[in-house]
Amino acid sequence: MIELDDRTRAIQRQARAWAQELKPLALELDQDPDAIHRHLDVAIVSYLTRMTVPPEFNPDPVVIDGRPFYGTGTLERVVFAEEVAVGDAGMLLAAPGPVMSGVLVDAMGDEQQKKWFYSRIMEKPTWTFFALTEPDRGSDAGAMNTTLTPDGDDHFVLRGAKRYIGNASRADLGIVFARTRPGPLGVTAVLTETSAPGFTAEPLETIGLRGLRITAVTLDDVRVPAGQVLGRHLRATQRGMWSAVQGLNRLRPGVAAFGLGIARAAYEYVLDNRRTLNTTERQRLDRLGLRLTELRQLIWRSAIAVDDNDPAAGSLASAAKARASRLAEEATLEALGCFGPGARLDHPLLDKLARDARGVEFMEGTGNIQKLNLFTGLVQGHLRRD
Amino acid sequence: MTGRTAAADAWIQYRRTARQDGLVPALTLLCETAGDSGPPPGPGGHAVAPVGVAGADTGDVVTTMTVEGGTVVALRSRAEPPSGSTPWAAWALGVTSLRFGLSERLLDTVLAHLGGRTVGDAKLLHQQMVKGGVAEAVIEQLEIETMLAGATPGDLDDGVLAGLNAQITGTDRMLLRLLGAVSFLADGPGQVARVSEVIADVYFGSARAGEHGGAA
Numbered sequence: 001m002i003e004l005d006d007r008t009r010a011i012q013r014q015a016r017a018w019a020q021e022l023k024p025l026a027l028e029l030d031q032d033p034d035a036i037h038r039h040l041d042v043a044i045v046s047y048l049t050r051m052t053v054p055p056e057f058n059p060d061p062v063v064i065d066g067r068p069f070y071g072t073g074t075l076e077r078v079v080f081a082e083e084v085a086v087g088d089a090g091m092l093l094a095a096p097g098p099v100m101s102g103v104l105v106d107a108m109g110d111e112q113q114k115k116w117f118y119s120r121i122m123e124k125p126t127w128t129f130f131a132l133t134e135p136d137r138g139s140d141a142g143a144m145n146t147t148l149t150p151d152g153d154d155h156f157v158l159r160g161a162k163r164y165i166g167n168a169s170r171a172d173l174g175i176v177f178a179r180t181r182p183g184p185l186g187v188t189a190v191l192t193e194t195s196a197p198g199f200t201a202e203p204l205e206t207i208g209l210r211g212l213r214i215t216a217v218t219l220d221d222v223r224v225p226a227g228q229v230l231g232r233h234l235r236a237t238q239r240g241m242w243s244a245v246q247g248l249n250r251l252r253p254g255v256a257a258f259g260l261g262i263a264r265a266a267y268e269y270v271l272d273n274r275r276t277l278n279t280t281e282r283q284r285l286d287r288l289g290l291r292l293t294e295l296r297q298l299i300w301r302s303a304i305a306v307d308d309n310d311p312a313a314g315s316l317a318s319a320a321k322a323r324a325s326r327l328a329e330e331a332t333l334e335a336l337g338c339f340g341p342g343a344r345l346d347h348p349l350l351d352k353l354a355r356d357a358r359g360v361e362f363m364e365g366t367g368n369i370q371k372l373n374l375f376t377g378l379v380q381g382h383l384r385r386d
Numbered sequence: 387m388t389g390r391t392a393a394a395d396a397w398i399q400y401r402r403t404a405r406q407d408g409l410v411p412a413l414t415l416l417c418e419t420a421g422d423s424g425p426p427p428g429p430g431g432h433a434v435a436p437v438g439v440a441g442a443d444t445g446d447v448v449t450t451m452t453v454e455g456g457t458v459v460a461l462r463s464r465a466e467p468p469s470g471s472t473p474w475a476a477w478a479l480g481v482t483s484l485r486f487g488l489s490e491r492l493l494d495t496v497l498a499h500l501g502g503r504t505v506g507d508a509k510l511l512h513q514q515m516v517k518g519g520v521a522e523a524v525i526e527q528l529e530i531e532t533m534l535a536g537a538t539p540g541d542l543d544d545g546v547l548a549g550l551n552a553q554i555t556g557t558d559r560m561l562l563r564l565l566g567a568v569s570f571l572a573d574g575p576g577q578v579a580r581v582s583e584v585i586a587d588v589y590f591g592s593a594r595a596g597e598h599g600g601a602a
Binding site for chain 1: 428429430431432448449460462503504505506515516519555559562563566567569570571572573576577580583584587588589590591592593
């Protein structure tokens with residue numbers, strides 16, 4: 001089994017303490033996603049606004065037990081994400097910050113682009129977005145229709161539509177994936193400001209994870225300076241979809257940890273609110289506790305693989321994410337079953353967890369997509385089986 | 387609970403109405419034919435009904451849910467919980483038939499939605515994993531359908547009906563995962579499935595993973 005080092009335990013303890021602040025706010029945010037604007041001073045939200053900003057751009061990191069934390073390591077990020085999601089997954093997703101976009105900027109941005117992006121992040125709490133998915137193309141990102149075409153020497157124009165894009169209606173800036181020409185190498189990523197004429201983001205009401213505020217984005221001749229096209233200093237094979245896939249591989253363990261946090265929240269809700277359990281219930285709950293531990297280990301393993309640039313990282317993360325989304329659903333239903341008929345009405349926090357759990361499936365690839373990734377990793381030999 | 391006894395073919399009618407017309411017409415029909423001028427309370431004292439069908443004196447509204455074709459309320463009922471009477475048996479079978487019809491409607495939606503989408507040059511519905519997933523859900527539905535066939539109130543005890551409702555929830559979850567992110571939107575088929583789960587929760591308790599057919 002994997003054990004955390006002292007440094008990672010420190011962020012785990014701190015995140016667990018911070019997360020206690022979130023539970024009383026969870027239903028408020030579920031009811032009103034704009035409530036996030038009233039809670040920007042909550043410690044965990046404040047940390048998230050700068051989490052993943054690299055040391056060279058973050059002179060004032062959070063210090064815990066005398067150690068600075070930037071949130072740039074995948075293992076520390078998944079440990080953090082689990083704890084925060086136990087407090088409230090909605091708040092974790094609603095918070096401003098650079099997490100998803102930052103991974104792409106780090107991978108594809110030149111020095112000037114990184115400086116521009118992170119100076120905007122450090123200026124004030126700033127939401128960002130990551131626009132990859134298109135309407136009716138969720139399972140086929142390679143078939144993207146959004147275009148990026150030259151407009152004079154110094155600009156490009158974005159045309160198209162994106163869907164299920166978190167936080168875009170709150171964001172100041174983010175990343176849009178678009179096609180410059182047909183074929184897998186014809187996709188590129190562009191830093192885009194939401195204030196640009198032609199950019200609109202309409203919120204879509206969801207069943208759970210309402211804090212995320214997913215949106216439908218329309219790009220109606222949005223002009224972007226040529227200097228905001230990412231990866232122009234890289235080889236064609238390292239831009240666009242390749243970078244997107246690499247970035248998503250890095251983010252996936254965090255999504256799995258997020259699902260684990262929802263499952264653990266449901267498990268702990270039962271422990272906190274059912275004083276006595278019969279033998280069968282106790283056995284079922286013990287089994288659930290073991291499954292949480294197993295999943296946590298798998299997530300940590302995938303995160304360590306990402307941090308070590310292990311070729312198995314993407315496959316391990318797919319396994320963890322597929323398991324996490326399913327366990328989140330199962331654990332929340334199991335917990336509701338411990339409270340008898342009418343539990344969804346008498347225990348609104350548990351009902352919220354059950355609704356939130358359904359959303360994990362669709363974040364960063366469905367279970368079927370993750371299984372296909374895992375199979376590919378297996379047959380290509382990325383997964384060592386010794 | 388008191389109430390009229392539904393006509394002999396009512397069970398298939400709840401299912402058909404749910405599949406063809408949706409949740410609100412089917413729940414309205416159920417309340418009008420198997421309820422006593424409204425929805426009876428479940429074992430925990432809650433009830434679910436379309437707005438307008440649940441009278442102001444039915445109870446205190448806990449939550450309001452908008453779905454295609456109308457609005458449904460869940461409330462804390464002022465009526466006495468059921469005591470194993472024939473009208474309760476009629477309601478319990480009716481709820482199960484209705485939820486099964488909604489599950490069939492969800493399968494219809496999945497087939498239409500995925501049949502209209504492509505991956506590369508092929509229909510998404512014709513991807514092998516998707517075909518397998520659909521078939522798994524259909525196996526569940528065939529079992530449920532067979533159990534419900536010819537049943538009249540009291541034929542299936544509450545434990546069996548609770549198991550069937552857990553199985554319906556598990557089947558719906560399979561179909562929702564196939565449907566993709568569209569099933570997470572509050573104005574789509576995922577919201578109907580959510581209300582269907584609330585109905586099951588109120589009258590039978592929530593489905594637990596690992597119970598017969600209750601796997602999420």
